[in-house]
Amino acid sequence: MSAPPFETAFRVRDYDLASTLHSGQAFRWTADGNGWSGVVDGRWVRLTQIDEETLGAETWMEPGDWGWLRHYLQADIDLRALVTQFPSDPALLEAVKTCWGLRLLRQDPWECLASFLMSSTKQIPQIRQIVADLARCFGTPVPTPPGRPVWHAFPSAKRLSVLGEFDLRTCRMGFRARYLRAAAVWVTAGQLSLESLHTMDRTHARQALMQLPGVGPKIADCVLLFAYGFAEAFPVDVWILKALREIYFGGRAVSMSALETFAAGHFGPHGGYAQQYLFHWMRRRAGRVTAGVFGGMEEYSHGH
DNA sequence: CCCCAGGCAACTG
């Protein structure tokens, strides 16, 4: 068996790594030189965008065939084919052009659920801070190259289930501690089987998640989209609410049920991708994030 | 001091 460092390269098309890793779907990626460090599948990983057609990856543990990382990155998704299934909609096309290369990741269900339980009335930098504290305090250390900061795996449900709310609150999550503890206990006890959601349809999987205290429609949809790959899931948060109201309802107040009906009918089978583009576009316009490698200058043209 | 944050649950009318 070979020794670290382990490195590989992924051939990609239309993949903007920076936008993807900072789009508010995953919370642990940290700028590291010309790349980003994080933990995937219990391994420390550093990712770089070598050029528009190549992503670089290095780790310090035996990586096998790298399938775990390819799966996480969803690098085989044909983005150009996917967006041709979007509705012919000026605002959406503008978002797609501006944020071209933005992707959906495929995250671990437990980490995704726990992270989004931390998200209610928190800004993304604060969610990142809570998740980082959780990993540092309760996660298992993972091998990293000498001279680098120590990285920890995200703590398992079993590990968190034995903690009290007081312990969890040391990570500054406030009232969310009760929700996180309940989720950890339920998942550990098998009262909610995260594995079984893979075999359910979206409606039933959503119902199962919403049994958990602290999981409403928005957080459930985030988990369905970011961890289980339900492509139609369309999380409606404050940014998307504002976007849909401005773009499609002339700024008028709209009920949540009306929005859900509209979104399901308008955005089609890849509503989740449409949502991610609208979300990122709104945040970029508000100056919360900056443009990625394609800089919004791509020659993207729509198929209609 | 104010207000708000990738929401949700509990409480009103």
Next chain:
DNA sequence: CAGTTGCATGGG
């Protein structure tokens, strides 16, 4: 039912 309010904590 729909609409409002409290919630921990941090930052502008």
